[in-house]
Amino acid sequence: MRKVLGNKQAIALFVLPAFILYTIVVIAPIVISFYYSFFSGTPGLKWEFVGMKNFLRLFGDSRFLDALIVNLRYIGFVMIGQVGLGLCMALLFRFWLKRFKNLIRTLMFFPVVLPTVAVGQLFAKIYEIQPNYGLLNSLLANIGLRHLVHAWIGEVDTALGSLIVMDIWAAIGFHAVILYGAILDISDDVIEAAAIDGAGSFQLFRHILAPLLRPMIITCLIFSFSGTVKMFESAKALTGGGPGNATKSLSMYMYDVAFNYNKVGYGSVIALFIFLMCIAGSTVIGLFDRKEDL
Amino acid sequence: MKTRPHKKIKFHDILTKVIIALILIVDVYPIFWLLTASIKKNSEWVEYPAYALPRGFYWQNYVEAWTRGHMATFFKNSLIDTLVSLVFIVIFSTTVGFAVVKMDWKWKSAVAKYFQIGIMVPVATALIPLYQMFLKTHLTNTYTSLIISYVAFGLSLSIFLITGYLRTMPNDIFEAAVIDGCGIYSLMWHIVVPMMKNAIVTVLVLQFFFKWNDLLFSMTFISNSELKTVQTGLLYFSDEFGSKNWGAIFASVSMSILPMLFLYIFLNKAIIEGMTSGAVKG
Numbered sequence: 001m002r003k004v005l006g007n008k009q010a011i012a013l014f015v016l017p018a019f020i021l022y023t024i025v026v027i028a029p030i031v032i033s034f035y036y037s038f039f040s041g042t043p044g045l046k047w048e049f050v051g052m053k054n055f056l057r058l059f060g061d062s063r064f065l066d067a068l069i070v071n072l073r074y075i076g077f078v079m080i081g082q083v084g085l086g087l088c089m090a091l092l093f094r095f096w097l098k099r100f101k102n103l104i105r106t107l108m109f110f111p112v113v114l115p116t117v118a119v120g121q122l123f124a125k126i127y128e129i130q131p132n133y134g135l136l137n138s139l140l141a142n143i144g145l146r147h148l149v150h151a152w153i154g155e156v157d158t159a160l161g162s163l164i165v166m167d168i169w170a171a172i173g174f175h176a177v178i179l180y181g182a183i184l185d186i187s188d189d190v191i192e193a194a195a196i197d198g199a200g201s202f203q204l205f206r207h208i209l210a211p212l213l214r215p216m217i218i219t220c221l222i223f224s225f226s227g228t229v230k231m232f233e234s235a236k237a238l239t240g241g242g243p244g245n246a247t248k249s250l251s252m253y254m255y256d257v258a259f260n261y262n263k264v265g266y267g268s269v270i271a272l273f274i275f276l277m278c279i280a281g282s283t284v285i286g287l288f289d290r291k292e293d294l
Numbered sequence: 295m296k297t298r299p300h301k302k303i304k305f306h307d308i309l310t311k312v313i314i315a316l317i318l319i320v321d322v323y324p325i326f327w328l329l330t331a332s333i334k335k336n337s338e339w340v341e342y343p344a345y346a347l348p349r350g351f352y353w354q355n356y357v358e359a360w361t362r363g364h365m366a367t368f369f370k371n372s373l374i375d376t377l378v379s380l381v382f383i384v385i386f387s388t389t390v391g392f393a394v395v396k397m398d399w400k401w402k403s404a405v406a407k408y409f410q411i412g413i414m415v416p417v418a419t420a421l422i423p424l425y426q427m428f429l430k431t432h433l434t435n436t437y438t439s440l441i442i443s444y445v446a447f448g449l450s451l452s453i454f455l456i457t458g459y460l461r462t463m464p465n466d467i468f469e470a471a472v473i474d475g476c477g478i479y480s481l482m483w484h485i486v487v488p489m490m491k492n493a494i495v496t497v498l499v500l501q502f503f504f505k506w507n508d509l510l511f512s513m514t515f516i517s518n519s520e521l522k523t524v525q526t527g528l529l530y531f532s533d534e535f536g537s538k539n540w541g542a543i544f545a546s547v548s549m550s551i552l553p554m555l556f557l558y559i560f561l562n563k564a565i566i567e568g569m570t571s572g573a574v575k576g
Binding site (some may be wrong): 004005007008010011013014015017018019021022024025026027028029030032034036041052057089094096097104105106107108109110111112113114115116117118121122123125126131132133134135137138139141142169170173174180181219220223226229230232233235236237250251254255258259264267268271272274275278279282 | 306308313316317318320321322324325327328331339340343344345386387389390392393394396397398399405409411412414415416417418419420421422423424425426427432440443445446447449450453468472476477478479481482501503506507509510514524525528529538540543547550551554555557558562565566569570572573
């Protein structure tokens, strides 16, 4: 037994190829990014050591700050929409939906599997105003709301909101299905007992469901956060970051800096910032989970 | 007293039905619109409102997307990149998973933790150094660059799911097999792999969607349009067709979601389970 499961040659064969690949492609780049962040220019081309200059530059860079604000607003609204509305839908399924539960769940989940770029292209046409009205504008125009017809993704005021709506639409089914599963895990006895004790819907939610669902809500928030902090694909596909920089995220700004302006060192600083934000945010959300246990 | 609660329930019932109907419309209608719009003639966009149903079946849109829009090439590339990556992801995650859960060696829990770091690494963070690496090794504009990145970035979550599954498996079976004279490699192939069929399906489903949907790696490492994937191709579609040829754009977007639609019709249970397993088992 020992001999077979302790077979050194087999362990090396099983672990080493993946270990080496993972180290080079996933872990090493973080270390290299850190190294790059002390240089200006492009490797092999005007590559100079500049010390902390790239880091200091971050705080005075208004385009970076703009991207950070766009990204934070996006994170906040999308998280609330995906998890908050997802929870509402899950509750709706559990307590008010009597038939077709599986069919509706299956339909709801479908947008989750669609490629982000396809969703972006679809919504670009939904929001379109030129050369023809898209779906939204043509519906508005024909139900007497012509004054609402609008270049949804062409104007600074509505572009980010339109993007947020799209991303909530695309992922809400994911959160609704997960939370619905968690609600089903709560035994009917607990809910019935509370109802017999005279708890109303709100009290039932506040005192019974919310505490029991808490861990899964936190998991959903972490998933939603780690998806939105990376904000890139959907914005790229819907608006390309525009109009102006109205929907330009940190990742998109990093991409511009590193690949279009060829400032690899400064781009790496932004990349590290995204990495730290990702870890810090998930850790903070995770803390809410443990607090209640004490 | 008797009629009031009765009335209330009825109103309640209608309200929930309306809400559920609204949710379903919002969820399904855009996709329905996309599919029906893909067979409209370009003139229909001018003559009728955007929500109008198509007047006929104008398949020419699909022909145009497939040939002039290079969708045929993009599909081939996406299939090669995704399928080859999936093979490696499954092999690596089952072997590493088995080694860190069931085998005896000193560093196994440290290595398991090390592989989990990757779950937190955003693709954007690794992008710049990876691009420089591929540039130096002349791997930009190759299938290899994408497959290497897809596999490496697919490992953390896959190994996490496989190890979670393996931990719930009793050791008796392996012990019995070993006592019967089974070597480690035949144990892996004849016992572990068949027993982990469900976990492997989960990994396949999850990673298929992740890899098929990748945009960031493919738009960074691939500039040759012969090697572009469906996602990068779609992104620059409007450039190819101009903003007025809606028919061809809708046809190409529809084409990119049709495989998903068919997979989903037949495998929706496995897909929902697979996609949510990362959250449910974490």
